[in-house]
Amino acid sequence: MTIELGFMCAGDTNDRLETDGARSREGTCVSEGHLAAEDARQCVRCGLCLATCPSYRESLVETDSPRARVALVQALEEGRIDAPLDGFANAFYRCLLCGACTFTCPSGVAVDRVLELTRGDLADEGLLPPALSDLDDRISRYRNISAEPNEGRLIWADNLPSPPTGLGKKQAEVAYFVGCVGSFFPRSYKVPQSFVQIIDRAGVDYALLGGAEWCCGYPMFINGELESARDLMGHNVEAVRALGASKVVTTCPSCFYFWKQSYPAALGTGDLGIEVQHATEFLADLLEAGAVPLREVRKDVTYHDPCDLGRKGGVTEAPRRIIAQIPGVRLLEMAENRESSYCCGGGGNLETYAPELVKAVSRSRIQQVVDTGAGTVVSACQQCERTLASAARAERVRVRVQDITELVLEAMGRRGRCLSRWRLS
């Protein structure tokens, strides 16, 4: 007995896409760093990752799924498709890099690595979509994502009740790494503004880097330009070392994740000799030690885990510890929380590339917020907050979006300020 049809293994089939000038394996992106294809080979196509992937769940098109992205890498390796074809890069840049697929995969496929490596290969081949390469050019030139003079990183500090004590310090125990969004997006000023007010109240010895802070490099890395990102990374480490700081604290989860996960390896140092903490970890310890007196705040909140902080960065409990320290606040969890959190839509530079998909993802997440019945969604990421606030407005839902630092400030009896609006927008 023979099974003729039963064993049409990948690569054994005659199916080959007839495309103009399809290239042989040599010369395709992946041949340079075979790793992506090796990871991809472990996929058994069970489809479980479709259930958690935001890009698939919103579009319901298989091409937007992790399984398809992995299959495309395999097809590329087997010479069945050509990377410069329309659509190949598109499939990879329509991904939020939220890591839900990797977390879900029972076969242990490092889907995130497949996605990152493939983006890297695409960038090497000059296939980065224009909107994204513009972003990289901006960062190389201005050292920030906003194309603003980099010295302007501390404008948010101008109108606080009292100037942050970390301003202009040359030596400190802690370096506060603000990140591009908190530094340059007026709608996000409240994050660094609230954070410095809390740590000033606690008497923390910290310094702000100002113009010496450069983009952490993450946006370039996820566009596939690790090489260009290295300059920025090296500079930032030196800037923190120059302060004699033993710890760098970030309010931005992406800066945190990149500093923690990638800086040591990318710089070849093994260990940076600098502890990297996210603001929520830092604050949870401070509050539990009683360093900041807190008053009762009566409200129900839910907490949105940013992908880079929770699932990818491994920090899910610190923000909940902070919330637990505030008397009167009741935490109502969303259906998908902690490592299983659903992306807000703001990841992977998708905002620049596929805004309609961002809208769809954030709409679903804000619906999960509404389903909890909480009037406020607290997060710990300026990007999540911007995305969720836009969704709340677009969907006309009565939900307040608050950074966790703002919530703490509220419990300190102060109001967050965003007085700089008239200056910049």
Added chain:
Amino acid sequence: MPESLATVVIAELEELLGSQSVLHAPVDRIAYSYDGTFAQHLPDVVVLPQTNEEVASVVRVAARHDVPILPRGMGSGLAGGTLPIRGGIVLSLTRMKRILEIDEENMTATAEAGIVTADLQAEVEKRGLFYPPDPSSIKQSTIGGNVACNAGGPRCLKYGVTGDYVMGMTVILADGRLLKTGGKAIKNVTGLNINQLFVGSEGTLGIITEVILRLISKPPHVRTALVQFPALETAGEAVHAVLKQGLVPATMELLDETAIECIEEAMHLGLPLDVEAILLIETDGPHEDVVIREIDAIAAICLETGASRVDVARSEEERADLWRARRSVSPALARRAPNKLGEDITVPRSAIPEAIRRIKAISARYGLPVVVFGHAGDGNLHPNVLFDRRDPEQLAKVEPMVGDIFQMALDLGGTLSGEHGIGTFKLPYVHAALGSVSVDIQRRIKQALDPQNILNPGKVLPEG
């Protein structure tokens, strides 16, 4: 499809559905070339309709040009059922995912075929109702796909399979006509039972677009036990012994030692690594004391039959972990070997120990590992052959091994597939399993419903 024809077909489809719902770029064709197996074949074009009218119009295009059309859910199928082996149009139902009605009084749910089964289940459970069929792929398969394959799952031991819950459906036929079958009436002998004809038809007889499902009330009490067996065969004997006592647990899931190791590697749940098998047994029902008494009685029987230890989950989290583990077993095998071929044989319940013995013997004879897990309670076993297809010697063994496993199942009075279906993979064995009269009748039915043979051609029935 020849390129000139494809161009015409695509243009017509775009005219009908709009270019947003018609995909034919190389990346899209690759994305729709596979199912839950390692096989693949490119479609010419993919459509994502949203209404019955759109589905019907696509079918008419296929009929007019005499090209294959294949319904597809989430592509989790394990039989190669949704592979476009002759190219053509893949019709994805994923965008038809509305719940049309949950009728609490009559305890029915009506939904479009593309809804994810877990989503439907969650929605009915919010109202205290229950849709029992629980394929391990519940989060990555659709109701339409479940009906088309008559999917089963752990709970089907007590509650029955998908087909037992289908009361009616809307089907678009090969000529584009819309057929309504069944309805909400519980008893219905008006005419032939056309409803069940489409259950398990794997997209070869019509495109299911809506389904009316029977619901029951959710059993409020559950107890889940993890039972360890030092010897695999005694696990099979224990299943038999429990059922013979008249006890009907909701599930009796078997995992052999390799399956346990792979899951443990993936999930670190603290599963025992020094036993040959575990059974995951669950009792449920309306009365807590009865549920507890049953699990106790089952535990006692298992211990008498050779189990070394029984642990009952202490919390909902522990229970959820155990089930997550069970659902992950098939993909977790990728940790052992790059490729696997999972089969889906069913044998009479009393033959389970013998089936396991023979599978292990086949494995030893060929020198390739076979992992055994499955729904032991209803005799439905999933022996998975592990191999590396890049090694020609290993690859050459897989076909004859699977052949031997099928033959063994038939010898023991069993059948080829309990729930995954025939698709393309089991086609060569259909004659042996069904006999020529049955094959002939089934061919006539296919001929009557799809004279042009455009609906998922080359699947389920050998063409002859």
